[in-house]
Amino acid sequence: MGIADDAVEIRARGWRTLAALHGLIDTELERALGDAVDLSVVEYTVLDALSRQDGWHMRMQQLARAAALSPSATTRLVTRLEDRGLLTRILCADDRRGIYTELTPAGRALYERAHPLHDETLERVLAEAGGRPELAPLAHALHALATPSTD
Amino acid sequence: MGIADDAVEIRARGWRTLAALHGLIDTELERALGDAVDLSVVEYTVLDALSRQDGWHMRMQQLARAAALSPSATTRLVTRLEDRGLLTRILCADDRRGIYTELTPAGRALYERAHPLHDETLERVLAEAGGRPELAPLAHALHALATPSTD
DNA sequence: ACACAATCATTGCACACGCAACTATCCAGC
């Protein structure tokens, strides 16, 4: 029952809180995006990452990192989105192993439609989390994380 | 580009950070617990939740909430652990719809073995996350979350 | 007492995931 034990318990509690908040947000986003634009959260994450490059390419591996996915899952995810006409595979000339992906106009249009819904849902769920005693501290901490413009 | 837009962007960034840290911790825990005691993270979560009740029962729904799982997934998860002899189903007398679950001695023993490994891994991964600029703020924020003894 | 809605847990089904094995391409050494 020493200080070290307290640190362990604090870490464990923090992890449980993190997992709970993540699960709550993820579930709500999944439902909202699924209902409105038939997109899962990872699919939206890929579109978001691609749009943030503003028309520029991304390798499969970068996508895998951005979506926290395995290479195989990334392949199939890109295939799904490609089959829906939301992005295109582009074989790169200088390294013919690598494959670049790029948003199509349809993909960008769908993203523009999903983006505000995503943000609204996020705001709503975070507000809801702020009302639960177990989640509130972490939910509030998110607002104060990295605000590079306020230093 | 007003204040409201900034708030939206901060929330989105916070959510990405949260998801990234969650994914990192989850993956590492999955690997560590899987290798050592052949337990997934959700399986460990259930054992942990049950052990925290210290010998007392838990309904399926409580387990589902604790593990952030759907009822169907909870059923199969409990079945898996029951087949391994780690917990037992107990039909409750006063409400014969409800089913209680309880750790067996083997389940408690395995949990005692997994617990320190879980904590060590969590400490290691959080330290690693503290070294990544994108994750560091959230990783540090976890330590300061709910420390009821330090007010 | 009886029918009807509500609740708890379970099963059918389709799907997304990770791991391991595989192919294709690039690069280093000789």
Added chain:
DNA sequence: GCTGGATAGTTGCGTGTGCAATGATTGTGT
């Protein structure tokens, strides 16, 4: 220029998950 090792991406396979439908039990209104 060719061979061997490393890297990028894809496929086979088994498994865990959520949703919708189902069975079992409780509570409620009349």
